[in-house]
């Protein structure tokens with residue numbers, strides 16, 4: 036029967052080495068048995084050493100992508116990834132409001148783990164003012180949480196306060212991803228604050244590997260896929276964490292340096 040298979044869309048940039056961005060999202064949707072559609076916003080020439088070039092797509096083309104999808108598919112959940120500048124953010128916000136693509140998971144991609152800037156400095160306020168209020172779930176990493184909450188985070192109480200500040204900006208459910216930049220750490224802890232004000236920590240072992248490209252994209256795509264299947268937000272977040280942990284623990288050696296996580300991992 037038409038439209039029986041859960042469908043989700045990633046609104047994101049392409050990463051040419053397939054480790055992050057739209058490609059990581061589509062791998063993730065596939066592994067969750069969710070049909071993946073894609074609205075491309077930008078293209079990045081990247082490999083496991085970093086990002087070497089990028090271009091944005093014309094906003095009129097992004098309008099056409101939204102329209103084409105909305106006219107034919109029944110999208111149950113959506114996520115955003117790289118949105119480069121204010122023009123792209125405004126286009127995505129306008130289109131998301133126009134169509135019914137279900138709950139929105141916002142991965143506020145600002146800076147990659149390796150210091151590549153994926154969002155213009157001038158676009159940061161647009162992200163904060165227009166996209167974040169639409170977020171059913173927002174998944175900042177440690178650095179993005181500090182930037183968006185406009186505070187430095189040095190303790191667990193700070194993380195909780197930052198999550199509250201993100202809720203005040205209009206995001207409903209907050210997942211602040213723990214830092215994993217200390218070779219001596221033994222675990223990674225993410226903090227979750229839900230719309231109903233319940234909160235919890237998600238803890239997973241720290242895996243000492245360089246093969247972690249696409250971790251954030253995969254977490255947010257995994258949450259999106261589970262929401263498209265009708266999972267509760269808490270169940271979606273818990274499943275996503277389990278998937279990402281398995282994908283990091285079961286390393287694959289692709290690319291010379293900071294390679295992708297393993298989307299084939301069993302979870």
Ligand code: PXL
Nearest residue numbers: 048049050055056079117147
């Ligand atoms: O992981 C963040 C990210 C998102 N989107 C694109 C990327 C990257 C990181 O490289 O290339 C397109």
